[in-house]
Amino acid sequence: MSAPSVAILKFLNRFFPRPVHPFNLETDGTMTYARWQFEQGHRTIQYYLDFTTLDEMFRDRRVLDVGCGAGGKTCYFATLKPAGVWGIDAVESYERQASAFSQEQGLKHLTHFVTGDAADMPFEDGFFDTIILNDTVEHLTEPVRVLLECLRVLRPGGNLFVNFPPYYHPYGAHLSDAIGIPWVHLIFSHSTMITAYRQLIQGHADAEARLNLRLGDLGSDQLAYINGMTSRRFRRIAAGLPAELLHYREVPLRPYLAPLILMPGLRECFIRMVVAMLTRPR
Numbered sequence: 517m518s519a520p521s522v523a524i525l526k527f528l529n530r531f532f533p534r535p536v537h538p539f540n541l542e543t544d545g546t547m548t549y550a551r552w553q554f555e556q557g558h559r560t561i562q563y564y565l566d567f568t569t570l571d572e573m574f575r576d577r578r579v580l581d582v583g584c585g586a587g588g589k590t591c592y593f594a595t596l597k598p599a600g601v602w603g604i605d606a607v608e609s610y611e612r613q614a615s616a617f618s619q620e621q622g623l624k625h626l627t628h629f630v631t632g633d634a635a636d637m638p639f640e641d642g643f644f645d646t647i648i649l650n651d652t653v654e655h656l657t658e659p660v661r662v663l664l665e666c667l668r669v670l671r672p673g674g675n676l677f678v679n680f681p682p683y684y685h686p687y688g689a690h691l692s693d694a695i696g697i698p699w700v701h702l703i704f705s706h707s708t709m710i711t712a713y714r715q716l717i718q719g720h721a722d723a724e725a726r727l728n729l730r731l732g733d734l735g736s737d738q739l740a741y742i743n744g745m746t747s748r749r750f751r752r753i754a755a756g757l758p759a760e761l762l763h764y765r766e767v768p769l770r771p772y773l774a775p776l777i778l779m780p781g782l783r784e785c786f787i788r789m790v791v792a793m794l795t796r797p798r
Contacts, residue, residue, distance in 0.1 A: 518708075525697070525704050525712045532696035539693040543720055550617035553588025560589050560650040563791040564677055567763045573677070574598045577645035582634050582666065583652030587614020587627070593648070594618070594626040602628045602644075604637060607729070635661040642671040653680045654688075654745040660753055667759055672798040676759065679791045683744045684784035686769070690742055693717075693726065699785065707737040747783075747790045754792060763793040 534540070538552040547555075564573065573579075574596035581590040584603030587610065594601045603614055611631045618627040632638060635658050647666050656662050666676055681688060686698035691709060694716040700709060710731065717723045732740035747766055754761050767789040768774040776786040 521704060521708045522711045522715070525695070525700070525708060526715065528697055529695055529712070529716070532698070534694070534696040535687065535692050537693040539722065539726060543722060548586070548613070548617070550586035550588040550591075550613055553585055554592050554617070554621070555588075557589045557592025560592075560679075561648070561677070563679055563765065563767060563789060564793065566765070567793065568675075570596055573646050573675070578602075578643060580604070580639070580644045580647045580666075580669065582647060582649045582662070583655065584610070584614060584629065586610050587617050587629055589650065590614065590627055590629070591618050591621050591623050594621075594623045598626065598646075600626050600628065602630065602639070604630045604632050604634055606631070606633060609725075635665050637665055637669055639669040641668055642674075643669050645671055645674045647674070647676045649676070649678045649680070651680055653678055653750065654683065654690075654742055656743060656745075657740075659743065659745065660756075663753065663757055667757065667794075667796050670796045672796050674796055675762070676794040676796070677792075678750075678794070679789055680745065680750075682747045682750075682784055682787050682790055683742065684746065685787065686785075688742070689739065691730070691739075702785075706739055710737055710739065747787055750790055750792070754794065757794065759794040759796055761792060761794050763791070765791045767791060 538549045541547050541552055542549050574593060577598050579593055579598045579601045581593060581601060581603040584590045584605045587603050590601050590603035608631050611629045614629040618624050630638065647670050653659055670676055689701035689709060691713050694713050717726055730739055730741045766777055766787045768777050769786050769788045773786050777783045
């Protein structure tokens with residue numbers, strides 16, 4: 517990392533609007549992270565509805581939301597007539613936020629929140645009918661262990677739904693709450709991005725929490741929040757799981773860019789979302 521590279525990043529950043537981000541909405545008092553998740557809940561499952569239905573996913577099902585965050589999407593799932601919905605996340609403060617939001621929404625009787633490691637979950641074998649990993653796989657330190665653990669707690673014949681933006685997505689660095697430059701992680705080093713990010717969020721009341729989430733260790737110069745998951749890597753992992761891949765789709769950034777996701781060398785940069793449905797064999 518060099519001071520000039522940080523200065524160049526910050527200069528270029530002035531010309532790119534930041535995407536709407538829940539951290540910024542919460543900071544400026546527009547809405548809480550949980551509320552934002554709840555209002556975006558339909559978007560977390562929209563890609564699955566090309567090959568399944570809401571009833572098949574949720575009605576009378578025991579549902580697990582892995583990487584539930586502040587519980588807003590978990591609460592949205594609870595409105596879709598499940599038998600119950602459980603949310604698990606490693607961030608301790610999210611359990612409190614999620615429980616408060618579910619109480620506020622009148623969904624406390626249907627929702628259950630746990631702080632824990634998704635690679636070692638406190639649930640019995642075959643407990644869930646439906647498991648959802650929405651925007652989660654790209655953050656896992658041990659994705660194979662987590663997916664195997666999901667299959668353990670999934671009943672035979674149950675379905676595991678996965679969707680995530682791959683690493684080479686325009687905002688695959690997951691720093692867009694402060695850095696609006698698309699594909700910034702392909703242009704600058706991690707240490708340059710982190711130094712710039714630290715400077716750009718100075719003054720935010722939640723700056724330390726953001727850094728804790730992104731870095732794990734506040735003194736780190738590497739992003740602990742992402743694991744570099746690509747569509748190719750996910751397909752390789754899925755092929756090695758004791759599960760059947762029922763559906764797989766790569767959604768382009770824009771419909772007219774679909775031909776680009778067929779081109780080796782470029783394809784990963786133009787995938788908006790990887791979408792998969794796996795089942796545990798009976």
